[in-house]
Each structure stands twice: as C-alpha cells, then as structure tokens.
Amino acid sequence: MSSEILSVLEYMEKEKGIPRADMIQAIITAIKNAALKGVNAGQELKIEINPKNGQLHAWAVLKVVDSIADPLKEIHVEKAQVVRFGAGVGEIVEKPIDPAYLGRIAAQTARQAIMQRIRQFEKDRIMDDYKDMVGNVVNGIVRRKERGDLFIDLGKAEAVMPAKEQVPGEEYGAGERIRCLLMSIDSTPRGPELILTRGSPKFVRRLFELEVAEIADGTVKIEAFAREPGYRTKIAVTTTDPKVDPVGACVGARGARVKSIVRELNGEKIDIIPFKADPREMVLEALKPAVPRSIQLDERNKRIALEVGEDDLAVAIGRKGQNARLTSRLIGWRIDIIRAAVAPSTMGDKVKAAAGSLHTALGLADDVAMRLVEKGLHSIELLDTVDEETLVGEGFTVDEAQDILTRVRQANPGAAPQA
Numbered sequence: 001m002s003s004e005i006l007s008v009l010e011y012m013e014k015e016k017g018i019p020r021a022d023m024i025q026a027i028i029t030a031i032k033n034a035a036l037k038g039v040n041a042g043q044e045l046k047i048e049i050n051p052k053n054g055q056l057h058a059w060a061v062l063k064v065v066d067s068i069a070d071p072l073k074e075i076h077v078e079k080a081q082v083v084r085f086g087a088g089v090g091e092i093v094e095k096p097i098d099p100a101y102l103g104r105i106a107a108q109t110a111r112q113a114i115m116q117r118i119r120q121f122e123k124d125r126i127m128d129d130y131k132d133m134v135g136n137v138v139n140g141i142v143r144r145k146e147r148g149d150l151f152i153d154l155g156k157a158e159a160v161m162p163a164k165e166q167v168p169g170e171e172y173g174a175g176e177r178i179r180c181l182l183m184s185i186d187s188t189p190r191g192p193e194l195i196l197t198r199g200s201p202k203f204v205r206r207l208f209e210l211e212v213a214e215i216a217d218g219t220v221k222i223e224a225f226a227r228e229p230g231y232r233t234k235i236a237v238t239t240t241d242p243k244v245d246p247v248g249a250c251v252g253a254r255g256a257r258v259k260s261i262v263r264e265l266n267g268e269k270i271d272i273i274p275f276k277a278d279p280r281e282m283v284l285e286a287l288k289p290a291v292p293r294s295i296q297l298d299e300r301n302k303r304i305a306l307e308v309g310e311d312d313l314a315v316a317i318g319r320k321g322q323n324a325r326l327t328s329r330l331i332g333w334r335i336d337i338i339r340a341a342v343a344p345s346t347m348g349d350k351v352k353a354a355a356g357s358l359h360t361a362l363g364l365a366d367d368v369a370m371r372l373v374e375k376g377l378h379s380i381e382l383l384d385t386v387d388e389e390t391l392v393g394e395g396f397t398v399d400e401a402q403d404i405l406t407r408v409r410q411a412n413p414g415a416a417p418q419a
Contacts (some may be wrong), residue, residue, distance in 0.1 A: 006054030024119040043072040058096035074385040123191035142172045159194035199229040216248040223275040226329035236275035286327040290316035302333045354378040362407040
C-alpha cells in the first residue's frame, strides 16, 4: 500500500500542484473515518504516513485498566507492559496494528474518500488559479463538443463555452487552438465551472484594450459599444488628450491595429466613430455614409425619426436591419428610419398628388377631386373660401357643390359657413 500512497502523493504534487502535507492529512482522515465505520468501529486510532516513502503506520490508542469494560478502548495493565514497559493504570498506550487489519472494506471506503478529497483540492486549485483572470483573454485547445457546447483545455483546467456564447458561423474541431474571454466562474454541484465567450461584446472590448496602447493607458476611452457577433461591431471612442485622434489610434497605421482584431474575429466588420454627447450628431456619425435628409428627436421617449432618401435607405437600415439596430444600441435611443417622399417631377404628377390629397382628406370621388384641382381649388383651405354659387359657376352641379362644402365643413369645423 505504501507504493500506491507514494505514487498518489507524487502525482498530485507534480501534476495538480497539491502540497504533499495536505494530501497526507486528507488520506489519514479518510482512512480513520473509513476504518471506524468497519471492524474498528468505536476504536480510537492513530495513523501516520511517511512523506518520503509513503509507508503507513497505525496504532490503536488504549487506556490502561485493571479490569476491562470496553476491549476496543481499554487494555489490561499486564498486556500493556508488552506495549510499553512500566505503563500504569490510567495511562494511555499506543498499540501498533497491521494496516491490513483495518479491513478491505475500510480500504475501499478510504480510497473513495481520498478521490473525493482530491477532487475538492482540484476544485479549490481551479478557483485560486483563475479567479483573478476573469475578464481576461485566455488561450486553449478544443477538446470536444457536446450538445452544442465547446469544452476547452486551458492547461490547468477544462472550461466550457456554451452555445449562446459562441459566434454564429464559427466552427472548431478537436485539437484546434482557440482564443476566448474568461467571462465568469460559476459554482455548480460538480465544482467551479469556467465559462468562456467569444460572442460577448466584452471579448471585442478586451481585444481593443490589448491591441491599442492608448485604450490600455486611458488616453482613449470606449464610450459606447454595440455588437452583433459574427457580423458587425460599432464602437464610439473619445480621448482625454486633444492631441490624440481617438479613431486613428484604434485603427492604427494603415489599419494595422483594427485589422489584427478583425482577423481574430474571422472577418467581422468593425466601425469606429468619434463619440458625440449630442444624439443628433451621434446618429449622423453612426449612419455614415448614409446622410439623413431630416432628423426629429423625441427626448421624452428617447426616439429619433430619420428621413432618408431612396439611395441611402438600404445603407441606413443595413442587412436585415443590422445597421439600424446597432446604431440604436450604440446611442441608447430607438431609431425610426423613414423613406423620404419623392416630390412630383411634372405638372401632371403634381395635379394627381393634389387630387389624391383631396380624395384622402375629404373622401371625394376621384373625378370630383381632379376637377377641383384643375379649377385651382387644390386644398381644404382654398375650398373654405368659396361658396355654392362659385362652385356651380365652375361647372359643378348643385348637389356636387353642396356635398363638397359639407365635407369641407366636417373636415374643418372651425370654419364659418359661406353665405
């Protein structure tokens, strides 16, 4: 058994980093507890393990008496002389026992308890080794994939990247190297679980901190951040030093810095814009190269209505609404993008547009609305200034004239009826 114990001590010390003294104490406690549940129940034991050779020694701790009441805890004074010459009544002697006497069941129980203790040591070691690395980028090797989750070997521990923390479109096979952010250490019934991510915005933010020295030292600050993993990221940056261009610092010479991050993200697009405190200015920067024709702010509800031309509409909205969503998250306001109305280009188009407005506003028949516009009466305001006689004089029947004026008064009840 000594060789087995020694091999366990050496393995745990070298491979797991568990101190030999801690393992010895754990093994002694486990053997004691296991033995006392077996044939040695009720007996007090003393156990020692030699840390150099793994040799195990055991003793039964007995009280010297002249009349034995409990043979598991007491020894007659005459027999005590064999154990220690001169032992007197009332003294405590330690009688050596063969470790094999502890019993096979006790040994099996001890082995299970030792393995449990070893697992606890490993859990504590994982927590100690990685608790200060939360929020940092780590490197690992993909081991396997189970139910969509990736299990990654970090060297001293195995971590998991849940499916929801992965980037859509990225696939990794066993043995491939991977770079992730250590997002958290979760407590589970199995012990601490290291949770990794590549899909979180925090991963991209940390990559910028590692790649851009000005962000690391605080000269450039990321004020706002929005990301759709695998597709696009938008960041807004500012600086505490007026001599530093925050966007240029992030992009780097000939785009070297941002290209390095894009490569790590497997081609994900990154937009870097200067941060503006004014939402109006911010939305103009975030939507470039699209240029809104008009902007309306609803500060109470934090909504921005943008009117963009046909040419800029697709750019402003982006693929599947991606650009609009990211801009909304970046600014923190809801964004409504509206296609700008196309102005009529010919007189005929203008007449049709005006007739359509009358048709919509008053519910007039299309031909009646068109005749009114052709007579120069193209708005409710103008119709408010005419009377029945005027309309009849312009070729409308009495019934048509009365119907038109009734509809005008209903649409504009504040107007005085014409005499």
